[in-house]
Amino acid sequence: MSELSPAATAVLNAYMNNCGWLDGPFEKDYRCAAAVLRAAADQVVPARLESYGIRYELLRIADELEAQ
Secondary structure (H helix, E strand, O other): OOOOOHHHHHHHHHHHHHHOOOOOOOHHHHHHHHHHHHHHHHHHOOOOOOOOHHHHHHHHHHHHHHOO
């Protein structure tokens, strides 16, 4: 497992702080946090829009979490 970027760490910590740190993050936790980011990206910047800056960053973090 590789070290997460500060952005991905912040997202995972926010997720785990609200869902509980039992034995640490598991594969399911990474996938769940990534799914939340993907849903947020769709709400903040729909895929059909030309401006992808925020959407790109949210999806990049989601990709990183899913790679764990």
